[in-house]
Amino acid sequence: EAQSETYKYESDISRLRTLVIHSLYSHKDVFLRELLSNANDALEKLRLTALTDRDVMKAGEANVTVEVRLDEGGKTGQLVIRDTGIGMSKEELTRNLGTIARSGTSEFLKKAEEGGGADGNLIGQFGLGFYSCFLVSPTVRVSSLPPATSSNPDPIQHTFVSSSSGDSFEIYPDPRGNTLGRGTEIILTIEEDEQEFLSSQRLKALIDKHSTFSTTFPIYLKERKTVKVPTPAPESPVADGDPDELNDDLDSDDQTPKEDDFERITEENWVRVNDKAPLWMREPKEVTDEEYREFYKAVAKDESAETLGWSHFKGDTGSGVSYRAIMYLPAKLPRDYWQTMSTAVKNVRLMVKRVFITDDLGEDFIPRWLSFLKITVDADDLPLNVSRETLQNHRFLQQLQRILTRKAIDLFTKIATDEPETYKEVSKLYGNALRIGLLESPKDTVKLSKLLRFESTRSEYTSLEEYVENRKVGQKQIYYMAGVGEKTEDLARSPFVEKLKARGYEVLLLNLPSDEPMMENLRNFMGMTTQDVSKKGLKYGDEDEDEAEKKELAAQNIAFRPLLDWLKKDLTGQVSDVVLTNRLVTSPCTIVVDSMGWSANMAKIMAAQAG
Numbered sequence: 001e002a003q004s005e006t007y008k009y010e011s012d013i014s015r016l017r018t019l020v021i022h023s024l025y026s027h028k029d030v031f032l033r034e035l036l037s038n039a040n041d042a043l044e045k046l047r048l049t050a051l052t053d054r055d056v057m058k059a060g061e062a063n064v065t066v067e068v069r070l071d072e073g074g075k076t077g078q079l080v081i082r083d084t085g086i087g088m089s090k091e092e093l094t095r096n097l098g099t100i101a102r103s104g105t106s107e108f109l110k111k112a113e114e115g116g117g118a119d120g121n122l123i124g125q126f127g128l129g130f131y132s133c134f135l136v137s138p139t140v141r142v143s144s145l146p147p148a149t150s151s152n153p154d155p156i157q158h159t160f161v162s163s164s165s166g167d168s169f170e171i172y173p174d175p176r177g178n179t180l181g182r183g184t185e186i187i188l189t190i191e192e193d194e195q196e197f198l199s200s201q202r203l204k205a206l207i208d209k210h211s212t213f214s215t216t217f218p219i220y221l222k223e224r225k226t227v228k229v230p231t232p233a234p235e236s237p238v239a240d241g242d243p244d245e246l247n248d249d250l251d252s253d254d255q256t257p258k259e260d261d262f263e264r265i266t267e268e269n270w271v272r273v274n275d276k277a278p279l280w281m282r283e284p285k286e287v288t289d290e291e292y293r294e295f296y297k298a299v300a301k302d303e304s305a306e307t308l309g310w311s312h313f314k315g316d317t318g319s320g321v322s323y324r325a326i327m328y329l330p331a332k333l334p335r336d337y338w339q340t341m342s343t344a345v346k347n348v349r350l351m352v353k354r355v356f357i358t359d360d361l362g363e364d365f366i367p368r369w370l371s372f373l374k375i376t377v378d379a380d381d382l383p384l385n386v387s388r389e390t391l392q393n394h395r396f397l398q399q400l401q402r403i404l405t406r407k408a409i410d411l412f413t414k415i416a417t418d419e420p421e422t423y424k425e426v427s428k429l430y431g432n433a434l435r436i437g438l439l440e441s442p443k444d445t446v447k448l449s450k451l452l453r454f455e456s457t458r459s460e461y462t463s464l465e466e467y468v469e470n471r472k473v474g475q476k477q478i479y480y481m482a483g484v485g486e487k488t489e490d491l492a493r494s495p496f497v498e499k500l501k502a503r504g505y506e507v508l509l510l511n512l513p514s515d516e517p518m519m520e521n522l523r524n525f526m527g528m529t530t531q532d533v534s535k536k537g538l539k540y541g542d543e544d545e546d547e548a549e550k551k552e553l554a555a556q557n558i559a560f561r562p563l564l565d566w567l568k569k570d571l572t573g574q575v576s577d578v579v580l581t582n583r584l585v586t587s588p589c590t591i592v593v594d595s596m597g598w599s600a601n602m603a604k605i606m607a608a609q610a611g
């Protein structure tokens with residue numbers, strides 16, 4: 001006798017579900033993407049399990065697909081999503097769909113509730129995908145059957161039922177028996193006012209939009225079409241012949257057929273929906289920006305996610321492995337970026353020949369300061385059944401590490417050169433990270449130092465290259481004043497800075513925590529050394545020069561005396577003095593205003609008034 005058990009949701013789950021429903025209210029269609037992504041995950045897990053336990057594929061079929069269909073073409077209001085993936089046991093149904101064992105959940109809830117809702121970003125990162133089905137369906141029924149394995153040779157198909165209004169769910173052995181062979185079937189009962197989801201065309205469009213890029217297993221949709229077929233005419237000589245012939249016959253017939261020569265029949269066909277090559281396998285010039293942005297949303301698992309730039313490249317590591325990859329720079333720092341920098345972040349998805357292998361390449365795979373990147377890599381010539389352990393020692397991965405870091409820096413550089421306005425945003429968001437990058441990736445010091453932007457006494461936004469260009473003659477140090485968290489205008493008011501400013505020098509005003517260690521580490525840039533203006537070692541570029549200059553001038557004054565005397569005499573009445581200088585770089589001479597006299601500008605104003 002099948003017995004049903006009723007479980008109460010943990011209070012956190014009820015709150016989470018409500019939160020998801022409220023936050024995603026205007027993006028209801030994400031439910032389909034989330035369910036398809038779960039189905040895809042389940043198939044990936046099955047494939048991985050099959051690498052070590054061949055029996056799992058025997059249970060049911062070798063078939064690894066996802067099917068989407070409307071029950072009776074939508075007439076019953078039921079939408080069915082079925083996969084032949086890893087499935088869930090009774091315990092897994094309870095745990096995965098009924099509890100949430102994630103640390104920080106309560107804290108997250110509190111924050112989100114206070115803030116009036118969680119954004120899509122939070123929801124994607126918290127993996128609350130399953131609950132999005134309540135956006136369109138007041139009750140959800142999930143039946144699931146895990147594959148038979150040596151440890152679980154006789155699995156039983158169970159069903160989980162929950163409704164969006166209740167605070168409990170029910171689980172019972174499926175009265176239909178083990179109908180699934182293997183995998184999971186989700187039956188949604190679409191709400192009255194969400195009828196749009198009961199059209200196979202609409203479903204097809206949604207799968208195209210959200211899931212073609214992110215799912216790797218075939219998705220089939222049962223399409224229902226009403227088609228007109230010719231009514232066989234009994235007196236026709238080809239009536240009982242091949243229907244193709246009949247068609248040919250009609251096509252070549254010039255007479256317009258009468259309406260009752262046709263009958264309408266409803267045809268149902270399974271059609272493969274995600275048949276386009278995955279985005280990263282296509283040629284960059286054939287992919288539109290729109291498609292890149294759409295793919296980013298899928299990668300970020302967030303409907304509202306925006307990107308500041310991407311890089312799509314292919315290559316060969318030199319060890320005989322060719323690969324294609326897409327790397328994205330998010331428009332927002334990941335939640336807890338600064339905290340999670342010290343832990344493994346799963347931001348690189350490695351696939352081999354289109355099949356997902358792992359997103360856990362180990363803690364140090366990508367330099368931690370780059371953990372905000374979202375990267376998809378697809379390698380062609382790795383053995384498909386590589387285990388993670390052998391993978392980590394594979395030369396390809398070691399080379400890939402280096403390639404990804406370099407490509408990331410190139411991406412920053414490209415935005416800085418081609419899109420200076422976007423780069424201002426990048427710099428604001430990733431400035432601190434780039435400074436840390438300079439500390440952590442010593443091989444890339446030069447490139448990274450060019451990516452930094454600062455506020456200074458001269459400009460609100462300057463690069464070191466610009467600083468060097470604007471240096472005073474003789475200046476050999478890059479001056480900076482650092483104070484973590486201080487306002488730049490306060491830094492500018494420090495006496496150290498004022499003194500330099502008065503002498504015409506530019507001083508960088510640094511207030512990020514990473515600024516000071518970065519500057520000390522950088523030491524020099526384009527031949528200039530970095531110098532904290534409040535510390536010893538500061539040299540005014542002109543003081544040495546002053547000494548040397550004086551000596552040299554004295555010597556030259558003797559040598560040039562005759563010329564100076566002659567010029568003074570010749571220009572009597574036109575100039576007040578003729579002096580020797582070594583301040584000019586390209587011009588042979590200049591007319592300067594006496595320190596007591598009018599400036600050139602003032603002279604012009606006076607002349608205009610007199611006129």
Ligand code: ADP
Nearest residue numbers: 038039042087088096097127128129130131184
């Ligand atoms: P996430 O996918 O981020 O883990 P979800 O809320 O989307 O979060 O899903 C919760 C869990 O339920 C999944 O981690 C998985 O263990 C399980 N699950 C959901 N759908 C399926 C499915 N079709 N087949 C097997 N397990 C599933």
Ligand code: MG
Nearest residue numbers: 037038129130
């Ligand atoms: Mg999910």
